[in-house]
Amino acid sequence: MIDIHSHILYGVDDGSESREMSLEMLRMSEASGVTDIFATPHVNRKGLVPDWTDLQAKAAELQRAADETDIHIAIHLGAEVELNGATMDLLKECKDDRAYCLGGSHYVLIELTDRTRPNIAENMLSTLQLRGYWPVLAHIERFPQLLEEPDRLLGWIEKGILCQCNTGSFTGYFGPKVKERVRTLYQNGVIHLLGSDGHRTAFRTTDIREAHEELERLARKEKRDDLWQTATANAALILKDRVCYPDVPDHWHVKKRGFFSRLFGH
Known part of the structure; x- marks a missing residue:
């Protein structure tokens, strides 16, 4: 498994608080069958750009540190970049350093955030693509505005935009609405x-072992x-820049809810 989204770098954002915590997080990943993990600290959140x-x-x-403590996992660097007006100034062009x-x-x-409007986001994403970036939308299940316009989402995917979801969403960690x-x-x-x-x-x-079982x-x-295997294969393409x-x-298919689900609202 390749974990495409994590906050394992300590002292950077609201993720890991220490070197020891980061190493323990890596041990958890390895125990879950993860071979590669992307460190994706928050960037451009509240204007902060590490x-x-x-x-x-x-x-x-x-x-x-992971190698020295016999944690067999490869760390790849990235970022979770919040999409707003400042993003256009930050990601001006996809240059050789690929910052x-x-x-x-x-x-x-x-x-995306609660303040993001899909039509404005669409224009920004198109601009990023013209600049040479290939956008991946982080945890889109937590962005209900977009799911209210599924045809728009399908249009984005047709244009090459990929969608990432959190493993915890499948287990209900983020609540029943997100799980649905x-x-x-x-x-x-x-x-x-x-x-x-x-x-x-x-x-x-x-x-993420519970999510794997789910x-x-x-x-x-x-x-x-x-999906576990499909997502891993797609993440491998990212590592190869393909x-x-x-x-x-x-x-867009909307599954009909059963009688008792409608009755009790589950």
Whole structure:
């Protein structure tokens, strides 16, 4: 498994608080079957932009510490870039250094917020693509505005924009509404990448074993391909900086709710 979204770098954002916590988060990842993990600290949140060179040094230091303590996992650097007006100034052009991109690729993890309007986001994403970036939308199940316009989402995917979801959303960690949304996304086949979005060791962890079991159960129930394997294969393309061409549904399918679900609101 390749974890595409995590906050394992300590002392950078609201993620890991210490070197020891970061190493424990990596141990949790390794125990979950993760071979590669992307460190994606928050960038451009509340106007804060960590220096890319500093982030590179922190990621390299953490990799050395992991190697020295026999944690067999590869750390790749990226960022979770909040999409707003300042993003256009930050990501001016996808140059050779690929600052804030995922693992030195053209891919960049983009975070939408409650304040984001889909029509404005669409223009910004198109501009980023023209500048050479390949956007990946972070945890889109937590962005209900977009799911209210599923045809727009399908249009974005047709233009090459990928969608990442958090593993904890499948287990209900972020609440029943988010779980319902991620199930809808799953049933429509528009989840391309998975990430723990791990922040700490006591909560929002990088332990994704429960989610793996839930995804296996869903694959059997829905008779769909194993998303765990599909997401890993797509993440491997990011590591190779190759274009991912996911299938796009012909239309958006809304699963009908059963009588008791409608009656009791579950």
